[in-house]
Amino acid sequence: MELSDIVDARYGGKALGLAELAAAGFAVPAAFVIADADAAGLPDGLEARHARLADSARTVAVRSSAAGEDGAENSFAGQYASVLGVAGYDGLLAAIGHCVASASSERATAYRSAAGVSGAMHLVVQEMVDARAAGVVFTADPASGRRDLCVVDAVPGLGESLVDGSASSDHYEVDRAGRIVDRQTAQSPALTDAEVAAVVAGARAAEARWGRPLDLEWAIDRTGEIRWLQARPITALPGDLNAMDSLVAGEDHVYTRCNIGEMMPGAFCPLTASVSGQAIEYAMQLVQIAGGVQDAYREDRWLQLGYFSGHLFLNMTEGTALSSGILGNSLEQYSLSIAGRVVPELVPKPPKPFARRLVNTVRLTAFALSAGRAIRRLDRDLARFATPSAGSPAGLLAELDAAIELYNEATLTHVRSSARSAVAANMLEQTMVREAVKAGGSQDDGRSRASALLAGATEVESAVMLAQLDDVVGRLAADPSEASAFLTADPAEAVTRLAGDGGPIGRTFQEFLARHGHRGYRELCVRDPSWGDDPDGLGTIMQAMLRARRDTGDAVRPAREPVREGVPGAVRVMAGLARAGARGREATKSRMVLVAHRLGRGYRLLGEQLAAAGRLPDADLVFFLDRSELPALVGDGDLGDLVEQAESRRAALAFQARLEFPDVCVGRPVPARPQAPEASADGVITGRPACGGVAEGVVRVATTIAQARDLRPGEILVAPVTDVGWTPYFTLIAALVTDVGSSVSHGAVVAREYGLPCVVNTQGATLMLRTGDRVRVDGDRGTVTLLAPVP
Numbered sequence: 174m175e176l177s178d179i180v181d182a183r184y185g186g187k188a189l190g191l192a193e194l195a196a197a198g199f200a201v202p203a204a205f206v207i208a209d210a211d212a213a214g215l216p217d218g219l220e221a222r223h224a225r226l227a228d229s230a231r232t233v234a235v236r237s238s239a240a241g242e243d244g245a246e247n248s249f250a251g252q253y254a255s256v257l258g259v260a261g262y263d264g265l266l267a268a269i270g271h272c273v274a275s276a277s278s279e280r281a282t283a284y285r286s287a288a289g290v291s292g293a294m295h296l297v298v299q300e301m302v303d304a305r306a307a308g309v310v311f312t313a314d315p316a317s318g319r320r321d322l323c324v325v326d327a328v329p330g331l332g333e334s335l336v337d338g339s340a341s342s343d344h345y346e347v348d349r350a351g352r353i354v355d356r357q358t359a360q361s362p363a364l365t366d367a368e369v370a371a372v373v374a375g376a377r378a379a380e381a382r383w384g385r386p387l388d389l390e391w392a393i394d395r396t397g398e399i400r401w402l403q404a405r406p407i408t409a410l411p412g413d414l415n416a417m418d419s420l421v422a423g424e425d426h427v428y429t430r431c432n433i434g435e436m437m438p439g440a441f442c443p444l445t446a447s448v449s450g451q452a453i454e455y456a457m458q459l460v461q462i463a464g465g466v467q468d469a470y471r472e473d474r475w476l477q478l479g480y481f482s483g484h485l486f487l488n489m490t491e492g493t494a495l496s497s498g499i500l501g502n503s504l505e506q507y508s509l510s511i512a513g514r515v516v517p518e519l520v521p522k523p524p525k526p527f528a529r530r531l532v533n534t535v536r537l538t539a540f541a542l543s544a545g546r547a548i549r550r551l552d553r554d555l556a557r558f559a560t561p562s563a564g565s566p567a568g569l570l571a572e573l574d575a576a577i578e579l580y581n582e583a584t585l586t587h588v589r590s591s592a593r594s595a596v597a598a599n600m601l602e603q604t605m606v607r608e609a610v611k612a613g614g615s616q617d618d619g620r621s622r623a624s625a626l627l628a629g630a631t632e633v634e635s636a637v638m639l640a641q642l643d644d645v646v647g648r649l650a651a652d653p654s655e656a657s658a659f660l661t662a663d664p665a666e667a668v669t670r671l672a673g674d675g676g677p678i679g680r681t682f683q684e685f686l687a688r689h690g691h692r693g694y695r696e697l698c699v700r701d702p703s704w705g706d707d708p709d710g711l712g713t714i715m716q717a718m719l720r721a722r723r724d725t726g727d728a729v730r731p732a733r734e735p736v737r738e739g740v741p742g743a744v745r746v747m748a749g750l751a752r753a754g755a756r757g758r759e760a761t762k763s764r765m766v767l768v769a770h771r772l773g774r775g776y777r778l779l780g781e782q783l784a785a786a787g788r789l790p791d792a793d794l795v796f797f798l799d800r801s802e803l804p805a806l807v808g809d810g811d812l813g814d815l816v817e818q819a820e821s822r823r824a825a826l827a828f829q830a831r832l833e834f835p836d837v838c839v840g841r842p843v844p845a846r847p848q849a850p851e852a853s854a855d856g857v858i859t860g861r862p863a864c865g866g867v868a869e870g871v872v873r874v875a876t877t878i879a880q881a882r883d884l885r886p887g888e889i890l891v892a893p894v895t896d897v898g899w900t901p902y903f904t905l906i907a908a909l910v911t912d913v914g915s916s917v918s919h920g921a922v923v924a925r926e927y928g929l930p931c932v933v934n935t936q937g938a939t940l941m942l943r944t945g946d947r948v949r950v951d952g953d954r955g956t957v958t959l960l961a962p963v964p
Contacts, residue, residue, distance in 0.1 A: 174206040184208055184295045185238030190404035191297065197382050199375065199401045203229060204299035206238065210273050211294075220262050223298065230300035232258045235268040238295045239276060253294075257333055258301060265298070272296055302400045304392035306363040307332030308342060310376040311407055313386035318411040318828035319844065320386060322354070323347045323373045327363040332390060332402075347373045348843070355846070364393075371399060379404055386410055411828045412821030414482050417443045417799070419475040424840045426490035427519045428479055431512040431836055433487040435894050435918050440483035440829035442700050443822055444776060447800040448577065449584075449697040449769055450485050454478045456585040460592065461491075463540040465533035466498035466525075481842045483829030487511065489519055489837075497522040499534040510599065510915065513861060513934035518839050537592075544589040544757065551586050551764060554579055558768070561775030566782045566807045573775050577800075580768045587761040590754070598751045598916055601626060604744060621862040621953040624916055626740065626748040627755065627925055634759040635919060636926040638689045639900050645671075645685055646715060646904075648678045650722040660719060664712025672708075691770035692763065694878045694898025699773035700796040706774075713882055714901045721886040721905050755922050766897075779803075789816065797822040836913075836936065850937045855958070858942075860910070860935035862955035863921035868908035868930045869960065872946040874939050889950055891938050895920035903929060908950035910938050910957050932957055 174184070179192040188206045195201040205222055207215075226233060237253035254275035256268035276294045308327035313320045326342040343362050346355040351370055364372070372391055380387050383404075390403040437449065457477035461467035479486040489511060496507045504521040508514065525533070558579055561572035605626070606619030649656050655678060659667045671682050690705025704711040740748070780795030788806050789795060797819040798806070805815060832844040853859070873888040875881040881902050884890060890906045892899065894913050900923055903909070909924050914933030924931035930952035935941075938957060942948065945963030950956075 174208055176201070176204055176206065179206065186405050187236060187238035187403055188295060188297055191299075191402075193383070194379065194401050194404050197379070199379065200398055201401050202300035202302055204297055207269070207296040207298065209293045210269060210296045215266075215269070219265075223262055223265055226298065226300060232260050232301040233265065234297075234299045234301050235259055235265065235272055236297045236299065237272050237275070238297045239293070257331065269296060299402070302392040302394050302402070304331050304400075305395055305397075306330070306368070307390070307392035307402075308363070308372075310372050310389050310391060311386070312376050312380040312389075313407055313410060314346065315388075315407055315410060317831065317844075318414050318825060319832075320413055320415065321349050321843065323376060325364075325369055325372055327369075327372075329363045332392060345369050368393060368399075375399055375401070412818075412823075412825035414825050414829050414832070416818070416822060416825070417446070417480065418482070418841075419478075419480045421841050422474070422476055422479065422488055422491060425520070426488055426840065427516060428481075428486040428838045428840075428842050429489055429512055429516075429836055430484065430486055430834050430842075431913050432510075432915075433478065433485050434913060435896065437485050437695070437697055438894050438896060439695060440826055440832070441485065441695075441698055442483075442796040442826060443799050444796045445698045445700060446480045446483075446485065448580070448699050448772060448776075450478060450480055451800075452577075452580050452584040453485075453588075455581045456588040459585055460537070460540070460588060461494060464495050464498055464537040465529070466494040479842070482832055482844060483826060484832070484834065484842075486834075486838075486842055489516065493519060493522050495537070497524045498530060499537055500530050501534070506599070512836055513913065513915070513936065516837055518837060541589055541592040544586060544592075544761075547582075547586045547589060548757070548761060548764075551583055551761075554582070555764060555767065558771065560771040562778060566779060566786065566788075569775065569779050569782060570803055570807050573772065573779065576768070576772055576775070580765075580772060583761075583765045583768045587758070587765045590757045590761040598623075598627065598754065601744070601747045601751050602916060604747065617862060617955050620916070620955065621865055624862050624921075624925065624952070625865050626744070627751055627916065627922075633756050633922060633926055634763045635897055635900055635923045638685075638692065638897070639903060639923065639927075641681075641685045641689065642715070642901055643718065643904055645678065645682045646718045646722055648681060649719055652678070656719060656723060660716055663709075664716055665709040666712075668708035668712040668715065689763075691767045692897045694896065696766045696897055697769050699769060699776055700793075701773075703770050703773075705770075717882065717884065718901055718904050725886050759922065783807075788812070790820075794819050794823065797826075847937070847940055850941065856960075858935050858938055858957040858959075860932040860938070860955050860957065861914075861916070862931075862952055863914065863916050863918075863933045864909075864924040864929055864931035865953040866908075866928060866930035867949060867951050867953070869947070869949045870907045872942050872944055872948055873906075874942055874944045876939055889948060891942050892920075893939055894918075903927060908932075908952070910935060910942075910950060912937055912939055 176192040176195050179188050182189045184206055191201055191204060203226055205226065234255065234257045236255040239253060254272045256271055259265055259268045273294055306327055306329055308325060309332070311324040314322040314324050325345040325347065328342050343358040343364065344356065345353055347369065348354050351373065353366060353369060376387065376389050379389060386407045388405050388407045389401060392400050392402060394400055454475060454477050455470065458467060458470050462470065476491050477488055479488055492511070493504055493507060496502050496504045504519060505515050508516040508519060558576065561569055561576055563569040563572050602620055602623040605623040606616045609619030609622065610616060649659055659671065662670065671679055672686060673679065686705050691703050693701070693703040693707065695701045696703065776795055777792060780789060780792030783789040783795060783806050784792045794816070802815060805812065833847045834842050835845050868889065870887055870889045872891050873884050874891045875884070876893055878898055881890070881899060884902050884905050886905050887907050888905070889908045889910065890902065891910045894911055895909070896919055903923055906929065908930040909920055911920055911933045912935055914920060918933060921931055921933055930950045932950055932952060932955050935957065943963050946959060947961040949958040949960055
């Protein structure tokens, strides 16, 4: 059978791939197909057909093309035999027999059974290419799932050494602009950069024709021509990581994970993006409106944020509108407050006339300072708000949609409160920096002084939460039998049993859950459980705290008193306002999270109802739909491919979670391999001082909350960023170091209240340090000094 006769996959994916490549005009070596190959009964005319091929090919390759092989679901890689360099008709017969026999091997039979595939063995007989170099090219990275990368692996000579693993290949990763963004090659590479580009261009052309990512084999012959040997879909590839991306507000707009990454770390499901992400978008747009730099709310556009590859980004370009529209806030100050550095890629918007800026400043200041009334109104609304729980999907979705308005208002109230906090903190820092420089000191001296003045805020929600949890742990530690029972039980069982205990310790724990059970790690994610819904996670944290208390006897450090001695009256007032702002900011964050928590429970109930009605295969899948898609699930209409799309998005989330981004991107954010910044010659990493004091200790690098579970008392936690979910671990550590953050970020606020030396915004300490390194953290100077690297 000729390649031109093959129009579907009945003769295997290999035969179909070659046929489609040839039909599209790709340079495919001459070939024919033996259908239903059987060494005992070969087709008529085989010898003559081989002779015609042998006229142009000194040798041929005989390769399996069994039913189900090289398809979208299964590759069968290595399960069936291929024979290369076959010479003469007798050699062809022997190769056919070998390939057919391989289909009956124990290995291939087990693979077919596991894959649920059965069918005939077909063979491709193909001209052997006299290859100078050969290899494979993937039009999406199978390791990361990224569709924007082509991955090329190449070896000198035939590609068989690459397939069977007997040779190390040159490796290239090429972006959509044709740039080689990563290469790992031998001293004498098999390909030139021009040849890499040509292979990628051919593969992208094939991908465009097929409409899906492909895995292609190729060879470059002695004349320099690329010959295409195979094309098949990439198996086990997750859903498109960019399938739910928002529109880019502008190709020259600057996006960053800084700042927003503190509030919403990691990758999030589409429902979280369209609920929590849109709530933040709403709040930030209304701040722009209050500041007179935006006319009306744009519900149809992501302007202040962007959702790319499952991550939320802050649009700094849109944010600069306030800098140009109000007084006393320059682009440089804005950059420093968001990214911790001046961002040269950020172009300022044209400044408004002075009179307009003055009016806008008065409006925005009044909007921020009047947050108290909004908080009181929010509290009244929250008192009437219960978790949506209607008994039918339609009724429940209506309740959830109504609650979105409350969530938007809670988020706006938090943003207003945060603005009030940030204004006071920034004024204090600028004053202290100015005074320090005037006295001959450094800017960091001023920042350190400002951090010291920010300490001592009473009733900060996160600090109260930690103190209450530590009180529970302390009561357990004081009773050896209770402590032993709690530590030896499964974490979830230990927490569940304690929550149901009517004794004094149980009642204290119940009080903690009643006030703080809605908090947790990534607490604005409507899919992730809160502490109250995750007894295993909370139990693991409490057991770590209890072991530390039992081993060291230490309780949580008492809250620090405000610095008053030698502080001028005006500065004291400014510091008091900043501390009050931090207290208000933490309180409104808790209220905002409470609404998110109840919404999350409501959406999970909706998923359970839809699964019970047969509209979803499982309840969790509801979180992989956009809010706008949910009405289609309620009722009995045709769902089309909505469920399949949701399952594809769920498969993509784990890959999205592994992506890293530069701190600043222009246009659509593109993932990048994180590069550790250079430490100084004396091993000093510089960040921003957030809480004074000096601590020496062993580093524990934890890039996820799961890794933080390995913390030991007295270690120094080095993390990308911390949120409330990390707070209980502050009872164990000697100091805190983060990649990003500011003097008013969550980790800095709690560290100050308990006197933990803290350095934030190191821009990469998690990459420069390793678990086991010994360091000195100087929270006054904002430095981390490597004393002894781990052996």
